[in-house]
Amino acid sequence: MSKIITTDVLVIGAGLAGERAAIASASKGLNVIILSLVPPRRSHSSAAQGGMQASLGNSAKGKGDNPTIHWLDTVKGSDWGADQEVVRIFADNAPIAMREMAHYGVPWNRVEGGPRDVYIKGKKTTIVEDDEKEGLITARDFGGTAKWRTCYTADGTGHTVLYTMDNLVVQHGITVHDRMEAIRLIHHDGKCLGAVVRSLRDGEIMAYMSKSTVIATGGYGRIYGESTNAIINEGSGSWLALQTGVVPLANMEAVQFHPTGIVPTDILVTEGCRGDGGLLLDVDEYRFMPDYEPEKQELASRDVVSRRMKEHMLKGKGVQSPYGEHLWLDLRHLGEEHLKTKLREVYDICMHFIGVNPIKEFIPVRPTQHYSMGGIRVNKDGHAYNMEGLFALGEVSCWDLHGFNRLGGNSLAETVVAGMVVGEKIAKYASKASLVADVGLAEEFTKTEKDKIARLFNNRNGENVYKLRNEIASLLTTHVHIFRFGEGLEKAVDCLKNIVKRTENVQVKTKVLGMNPELSSALRLEGMAKQALLIAEGALRRTESRGAHSREDYPDRDDANWLSRTLARWPDPKEDPIFTYEPVGVLDLPPGDRGYGGGQQISIKETIEEYNANVDIVQKAEGRLDPSEPTGSRLPKERWKEVQ
Amino acid sequence: MGRTLTFKIFRYNPNKDNDSPQVESYQMEETQRLNVFTALNTLRETQASDLMFDFVCRAGICGSCGMMINGRPTLACRTLTSDLPETIELYPLPFFKLLGDLSVDTGIWFREMAEKVESWIHTQEEFDPQATEERMDNDIANKIYEAERCIECGCCLAGCATVQVYPDFLGAAGLNRIGRLMNDPRDQRGDQEWFELVSTESGVFGCIGMMACDDVCPKDLPLLEVFSYIRRKLSKIELSK
Numbered sequence: 001m002s003k004i005i006t007t008d009v010l011v012i013g014a015g016l017a018g019e020r021a022a023i024a025s026a027s028k029g030l031n032v033i034i035l036s037l038v039p040p041r042r043s044h045s046s047a048a049q050g051g052m053q054a055s056l057g058n059s060a061k062g063k064g065d066n067p068t069i070h071w072l073d074t075v076k077g078s079d080w081g082a083d084q085e086v087v088r089i090f091a092d093n094a095p096i097a098m099r100e101m102a103h104y105g106v107p108w109n110r111v112e113g114g115p116r117d118v119y120i121k122g123k124k125t126t127i128v129e130d131d132e133k134e135g136l137i138t139a140r141d142f143g144g145t146a147k148w149r150t151c152y153t154a155d156g157t158g159h160t161v162l163y164t165m166d167n168l169v170v171q172h173g174i175t176v177h178d179r180m181e182a183i184r185l186i187h188h189d190g191k192c193l194g195a196v197v198r199s200l201r202d203g204e205i206m207a208y209m210s211k212s213t214v215i216a217t218g219g220y221g222r223i224y225g226e227s228t229n230a231i232i233n234e235g236s237g238s239w240l241a242l243q244t245g246v247v248p249l250a251n252m253e254a255v256q257f258h259p260t261g262i263v264p265t266d267i268l269v270t271e272g273c274r275g276d277g278g279l280l281l282d283v284d285e286y287r288f289m290p291d292y293e294p295e296k297q298e299l300a301s302r303d304v305v306s307r308r309m310k311e312h313m314l315k316g317k318g319v320q321s322p323y324g325e326h327l328w329l330d331l332r333h334l335g336e337e338h339l340k341t342k343l344r345e346v347y348d349i350c351m352h353f354i355g356v357n358p359i360k361e362f363i364p365v366r367p368t369q370h371y372s373m374g375g376i377r378v379n380k381d382g383h384a385y386n387m388e389g390l391f392a393l394g395e396v397s398c399w400d401l402h403g404f405n406r407l408g409g410n411s412l413a414e415t416v417v418a419g420m421v422v423g424e425k426i427a428k429y430a431s432k433a434s435l436v437a438d439v440g441l442a443e444e445f446t447k448t449e450k451d452k453i454a455r456l457f458n459n460r461n462g463e464n465v466y467k468l469r470n471e472i473a474s475l476l477t478t479h480v481h482i483f484r485f486g487e488g489l490e491k492a493v494d495c496l497k498n499i500v501k502r503t504e505n506v507q508v509k510t511k512v513l514g515m516n517p518e519l520s521s522a523l524r525l526e527g528m529a530k531q532a533l534l535i536a537e538g539a540l541r542r543t544e545s546r547g548a549h550s551r552e553d554y555p556d557r558d559d560a561n562w563l564s565r566t567l568a569r570w571p572d573p574k575e576d577p578i579f580t581y582e583p584v585g586v587l588d589l590p591p592g593d594r595g596y597g598g599g600q601q602i603s604i605k606e607t608i609e610e611y612n613a614n615v616d617i618v619q620k621a622e623g624r625l626d627p628s629e630p631t632g633s634r635l636p637k638e639r640w641k642e643v644q
Numbered sequence: 645m646g647r648t649l650t651f652k653i654f655r656y657n658p659n660k661d662n663d664s665p666q667v668e669s670y671q672m673e674e675t676q677r678l679n680v681f682t683a684l685n686t687l688r689e690t691q692a693s694d695l696m697f698d699f700v701c702r703a704g705i706c707g708s709c710g711m712m713i714n715g716r717p718t719l720a721c722r723t724l725t726s727d728l729p730e731t732i733e734l735y736p737l738p739f740f741k742l743l744g745d746l747s748v749d750t751g752i753w754f755r756e757m758a759e760k761v762e763s764w765i766h767t768q769e770e771f772d773p774q775a776t777e778e779r780m781d782n783d784i785a786n787k788i789y790e791a792e793r794c795i796e797c798g799c800c801l802a803g804c805a806t807v808q809v810y811p812d813f814l815g816a817a818g819l820n821r822i823g824r825l826m827n828d829p830r831d832q833r834g835d836q837e838w839f840e841l842v843s844t845e846s847g848v849f850g851c852i853g854m855m856a857c858d859d860v861c862p863k864d865l866p867l868l869e870v871f872s873y874i875r876r877k878l879s880k881i882e883l884s885k
Contacts, residue, residue, distance in 0.1 A: 038698070039751025041796055042706040099777045105765040105830060107788035110780050135779030154789050159705065163792060167764040170755065178751045179743075201743060202659050230700045264682050265721075267703045322675040323682070352704065354677040355724040364677070466689040510694035514659025515744050518693040 002446040003206040006437055007033040007175075008430045010194055010210035012182045013237060014040035016158070016412070017394025018216030019165045020419020025427040026172040033208065035180040035197060037232050040166050044218050044230035045415060048158030051140060051150035052413035054094035058111050058136040060127045061148035067091040068639050073145045074407060076594045079547035079557060081254070081373075081403025081565070083585030085635040086380055090401050090410075090417050092634075097416045098137060098151050105164040107153050111138045119342070142408040143271075143302070150409040155345060158412060165416075179515075183523055185213065185240050185390065186445045192390035193436050195240070196449050200520065203513035205450055207442035211433040212389045212426050215240060215376060219395040223528045223535070224369035224481075225473025226324070228261055228268045237396040239527025241376040242534075246386040246623065248567035248580075250398035251374035252531065253538035256406055256548045257482045259306040261368030264323035265353055268368065269346045273331060274298045276343065280309065281328040281362065282317040303405075303482060303548060306367035310483040313366075321364065324477075328362035335359075367482055371395070371411060373402040373548065374538075377567060379619075379627045380634070382422030385567075386623035389433060391426050393418040400565065403584065404547025425628065453513075456522050462507025465522045472499055472532045480536045484551050489540035496533040497576075503529050534568045534577060541579060542566065545599050559591045559604040563611070567622055582622050583615045586632040589640050647674040647730055651687065654735045657696070657744045667733075668692075680713065680720035680732075684746075696745035704862065707795030710737050710802065711746050717802035719862045737802040739811075750798045757818045761841060763825065766833045784829065791824035791870065793863050800857035800867065806850050813850040816857035816867045822847075823870040826877060835881040848874045 009025040011018045014036035022032045036043065057065035070091040075084055102108055113131035117124055120141070129138075142150040153160040169176065182195040186207060194209040217237025221229030241247040258268050274280075280298055282288050292308045293300045300308070309327055312318070318325035331339060331346070336359045339347045343358075350356045356363055376392035377385045378399055384390040393399065394415045399422075401414050475495050479488035503526045510518045544558035545551050564581040571578060587608050593601065604611065616631045649672050656665035670691050672683060681702045688695045700706040702721045709720040712735035714728060725732065740748035757763070800816035807813045814822070822842055825831045842848045851871060858867040 038700050038706075038708060039754065039796075041754070042700045042708045042751075044701065044706075046795075047701045047703060047705045096773045099775070100771050100773070102777045102780075103765075103767075103769075103771040103830075105828065107780075107785040107792060107828075110782040110785050112782045135781060137777055138782075153792075154786070156705075156789070156793060159795070160789065160792050167758065170758045171762075171764040176755065179749075201749075230706065231702060232700055264677065265679070265702055349703075352722040352724075353679060355679075355726050356677065466693070470689075512657060512660050512694065514657060515696055515747065516694065517688065517696060 011214045013216035015043035015045035016415035021423035024423025028427040051152030053409040054098040059139045065147040077407040078403025108137045212430040215392040219372035227369040245571040250377035252534040254373035256371040258370040260365040263326040263364040279330045306482045326364045326366040381425040456508045459507040462505045492536040555599040558602040696747045707797035710797040717799040803856035803860040812846040
């Protein structure tokens, strides 16, 4: 018999979203256990440096900001792929969440009244901060927004907010079991009853039974191998949902890339490098960007630059290295003083992590996976489709705040806002639900997992786990990156289907039950391969370009056919996955031009009213559970007209 | 370039029957821009599939990869092999419970420390979602952030003489946390409460002043100043009685 642990609320993942949701339940007197692969403060949330978007409007350049403008920026930024009502819930609550974190101890940077010098697009400019706002939370600039609204604490926003949040977890006495990995959900008749969990300390397999189960495990960037994500972001949370066969993963093809990750290790260096005059060079030390983008050159938008870099490397102009192909970023002409002051962070990263001195040397860079917009499809309460008692929030979810393109600073803010909003819904659900501690069912699910481990140990002449993982990464990096073509995508889909089959035959050489890194990777491999296939096939099927999903062979955004959200389920593990599509949600802002990126738009066929009338019907048919309030109830009509 | 590196790595798996601690050697050609993060992952993928170590962010932010590199506690992800001799000795951080090979349990220690120092803002005020935030001087915010930069990697404790003989000592990480909270106007703990928390042997007077913590801190936290700040504060409290 396996050990069974019971609790009211089981939270999987101890980053910002998971911890904030846990606190919401604990404050209602519910019993909460958080599971985490690592000690909570090591979660990937801690690595976010930039900040959190909230329309507090305290800084001079944010004057007059409000949630409607924030909403507008986000809907446009998503290339109309987001659920506009969810964006509204987010934008309305973001200022409250920032103030709440201030109350609990985050040392947000504050407004200092009077003039100060800032650099805007490389130009020194003086702005005058309002004396009246002295001491209120200030904001910095981030791409794609009409106002400066990114709240920050120096260069460590994720770190300080996570430390504050984890202090609250300690204060509430919430139990955290770290170095624990949920490997399967326990469910029955469309109801989630907990999870099978493997200890990463000693390998013990046990069952956690709960009234509500919450997945907050972050993105799946590491499936790409080359990613700015922490190495624990291997999609293990979204895999839990996909394994159920009924819960869909949405918009998996919507993946954001960053043009300048350093090689190796893929730590990103800021786009400010290019803003300040950095040049991109190829293997011949030739500056290639002016050939592709004569006007904007290196200063073209993030996705355009990344695409051109990838395209140029595909032409054989990349620099070969033991860590794969890359290009060069040349900052030498900016001079020592500039690099050691204005770009100090870049200078430090290069010196400390790859030993490159940018004053004298080129920096090896490549476009790198950065953020996953897609994930576990949930309704506006964070409740998973087709699975009562299962919730998801943060990057692992597709709530769907970001649509096909996330704005910088929105994702980190999403963690605490969803933690607050969805956290309430989780607590409410758990307060009413009763615990089903079905021992027989728990035993059945744990046994399946134990058998799987035995099989991995017993496979003879099987596949090497690390090799297979690298093959998956290489396919995605080559064919399902920022530069997407039908032909390449087809090839990736074929190869990945084959790899999915090969994962069954993985052989784990280290036959120790304890903390066994090879076994841990082997257990994640099927999920990584299957999600890689969903990304590739989703990208192949979507014959348009929208936000970060950019098809060279279909450059237009096609609202006539593709103003939809991709849903992918895997009902039979031995068969192919099933793809369906649903409307993105109730539209208030009619589809239009987002103001950047290329391509034309093909207009929506029906009227907005007709489109909206379909939303509830189709989403329900796809398994969406009824939210606590009717669809569209939180989306005030046409308020954007007041700020246009 | 062109060197063959020898990694001498401490190996022990407490979950394996009859395993005993030993040092194993691995050879590897040094590639360009190699750091210990990349090297260890390559070793695991090619030579030692069971090698245990911890990395999360691999960017010097999460504090997971503290280990002894040629006798010095530091972060593996920001250690370049080109700064080291051909032979690189890797041991787990001392003081923390060993989980296996280079992996130690820092999470439990830091959670207990957070509980001991009650590492949250102590305030009677309820959060009001409708109210504008309390104002704060930006200089104070920056000052708090300076101390908040600790990433709990445990290097200061691994380098600390006191904590080896007196495990209840809060160490530089614990005292830095206290300093951070003392500096925060939102925390309403009074002089007496601070006094009781830090005036003991496990608090600031446990330190025997070797200050290895200050030498090894990968984030260059001004730990010397933290200690003197807390001591000064205690003296003031004592004198004002």
